[in-house]
Amino acid sequence: MKKIINDPTDVVTESLAGFGAAHSDIVRVVDDPLYVVRVDAPVAGKVGLVSGGGSGHEPLHAGYVGAGMLDAAVPGAMFTSPTPDPIVAATRAVDSGAGVLHIVKNYTGDVLNFEMAAELAGAEGTRVTTVVVDDDVAVQDSTWTAGRRGVGGTVLLEKIVGAAAERGDDLDAVTALASKVNAQVRSMGLALSACTVPHAGEPSFVLGDDEIELGVGIHGEPGRERRKIAKADVLVGLLLDPIVADLPFSSGDRVLLFVNGMGGTPLSELYLAYNTARNSLQDKGITVERSLVGNYITALEMQGMSLTVLKLDDEMIELWDAPVRTAALRKGV
Incomplete structure (x- = not known):
């Protein structure tokens, strides 16, 4: 394992300390208990948005805390619910x-812990509602979640709702x-290689030199x-x-097309895949009105990509285009 870390058990706290120092004009990192909040929170009269989940998917979720998106994010340990x-x-x-x-992304730990937190906050007098994101079409059930997983659609939802x-x-x-x-967003991903969780010290799975994991x-x-691996047009x-x-x-x-890197894929390859996906959608009479390409919800250093397609209407387009100022996504400010 080669990583730029000190102690594997301190990766999340040390990383967040650096994140908070680098973006102190946007966020504040609270140490005990650990969460990230926008510097001007709470904003008078405004509905608060809170998301979170296991670390290792950066910039999700802390990178999306700020004006026009999340008000707070709660990071757990690597790949572990807070x-x-x-x-x-x-x-x-x-x-x-x-x-x-x-x-809340649809993973059992996230759902249960956010549910309990909502009950506790409600007992304190805060009205809390919950939306569970489950946009992954790859599987209906897995050992990690009951029902479809929450993946790339989470980023789009946080921006529009924010x-x-x-x-x-x-x-x-x-x-x-x-x-x-x-209800209107769908995603699916593939891996060319595995990732290594720091405290595990070895890849989470093994692929042959000519293999991919689809979904x-x-x-x-x-x-x-x-x-087996194939040309980009086939993979898309x-x-x-x-x-x-x-x-x-x-x-x-009319759709928003989001081509996301898993952390280890060059942008040149993501844009190549975007071009193929856009042309394919257009051939089907589907108009790509808005786009997002890059590493926005990752799996540490995994090589691979995911595609997300969101069906748009006029209101969603207006909200997507609205100003946002976070560490990972900025426009109009």
Whole structure:
């Protein structure tokens, strides 16, 4: 294992200390219990947005804390859900009296711990609603989650819903919008190589030199099948075809196309894949209105990519285009 670390058990806390120092104009890192919050929280009259999950997926979620997106993020240990205590603390820190929405990826630990935190915060008088993101079409069930996993669609949801909260929408409206985005977004990924969790010290799985894992999860959990590597056009089709068929997307739809790197894939390859996916969608009569390409929800240093397609309407386009100022995503400010 070759990593730029000190003690494997201190990676998350040391990394977040650096993150907080580098972006002190946007976020504040609270040590005990551990969470990241925007510097101006709580914002008067504004619905608070809290998300979180295991570390190792950076910039998700701390990188999306700031104006126009999340109000707080709660990181757990590497690939491990945060416990309820820091989730409650983060919820309390962003509650201005307008209520708080929890955005939770569909992994058993995340769902259970955020559920318990919502109950505890509710007992303190905070109104909390929850939306569980489950956009991964690769599997229905796995050893890591009950039902579909929450993956790339989480980033798009946090941006769109964050803009709605920033403009002053109330908790019911923000929650309904989050449910709508989740219902209209689909994702699927593939891995060319495994990742190594620091405290494990060895790759999470082994692929042959000529193999890929199709439908892999963001923790390296298995997908639909293991198969031989192929040209980019073929690989894109293996991801895009199940996505389009699942909603289903159809001719006349307007979409946001998100090509995401898993942490170890060059941008040149991601843009190549984007071009293939965009052309394929256009051939189906589906218009790509908005795009996002890059490493936005990763699995440490895993080589691979995921595709996410979100069906848009006029309101979602307006909210996607709205200003945002976070460490990982900025526009209009």
